[in-house]
Amino acid sequence: MATEALFYADSYLRDFEAAVTAVSPDGVALDRSAFYPLGGGQPSDLGELRAHGQVWPVTAVRRRGGDIVHRLEGEPPPAGLEVTGHLDWDLRYAFMRLHTALHALSGVVWTGWQADVTGSHIYDDGAKARMDFSLEGIRINDVRDQIEERLNAELAAARPVRAYELPRAEALELPDLIRTHVNLVPAHIANIRIVEIEGLDRQADGGTHVANTGEVGRVAIINAANKGRINRRLEIALTD
Structure with a gap:
């Protein structure tokens, strides 16, 4: 069972x-x-x-x-x-806040620079997380401050976060989900779980999240690095 x-x-x-x-x-x-x-x-x-x-x-x-x-x-x-x-609720809640922060970061970078996410990771201690983007032709440190400012503005807007399921065929037709590689979800999964930050980001996701972006609090970009010709990495930490 x-x-x-x-x-x-x-x-x-x-x-x-x-x-x-x-x-x-x-x-x-x-x-x-x-x-x-x-x-x-x-x-x-x-x-x-x-x-x-x-x-x-x-x-x-x-x-x-x-x-x-x-x-x-x-x-x-x-x-x-x-x-x-x-x-361990303190740890779980930190994971939830960081996971939602990463989705908000994805939305901010897509809106501002049309960059796709190529990877993400939340660290085991719940203190920080990282996200990688395909961002050719831009030095990440040149836009780091802009991204942090826009990200914190979106978090402070207390946008609702909701999870729901869509039939696979329907999900594969949505542009937001195509750009976040919904096609990589295993083929045997008929209904795909979607996490949506209202008006900012929508992607296939199986993790845990807070109910609105205001619960995340403020975050800081603590590291920004160019990882080769195309990939750019941002590392974030909770500050509240």
Whole structure:
């Protein structure tokens, strides 16, 4: 039985009840989980599973087929045991804020310079993130301050952020999604999850986000680098 991914319905859920469905050397699978597994440039959540006074720190979370598998410290709980899950909320919320900030950055750079995103990554400590762009002919440090100013203006506008699904055929026809490489979503996925920042950015995405850009607060561009002839990298950090 596949794990129900609770974070899709509610990114703010931090505590939940579940049952252990399988135990393996990789960890334990649950019937439902709010722990986000590593993927899409977002690190996995950390936290704890608890039952009957015993605590198992969750040190990593991965997808294994339809299961969400939680790597634990110590002897794992047995299959069938009812447990409660508790996220490291400060870390998860930092991931959510940074992930939304990256999408806003994507929208800002596309609007101003028509640059496609070529990669992104949120660092495990939740302190910073980076995004790479295809931006030939422009030295990134020449536009760094402009990008930071525009990004913070968009974040302060408290634009709503929403997630929804579209049929694959419909998603493949939308220009916003074509430029963010929706065609790279595996072919077996019939419905594609979209994250949209109202009036700014829309792209296929499986991660967790805040409800509006105002929750991100201010960010700073802490590093800007030319990575070869075409690629440009911006590294951002939360400052609030």
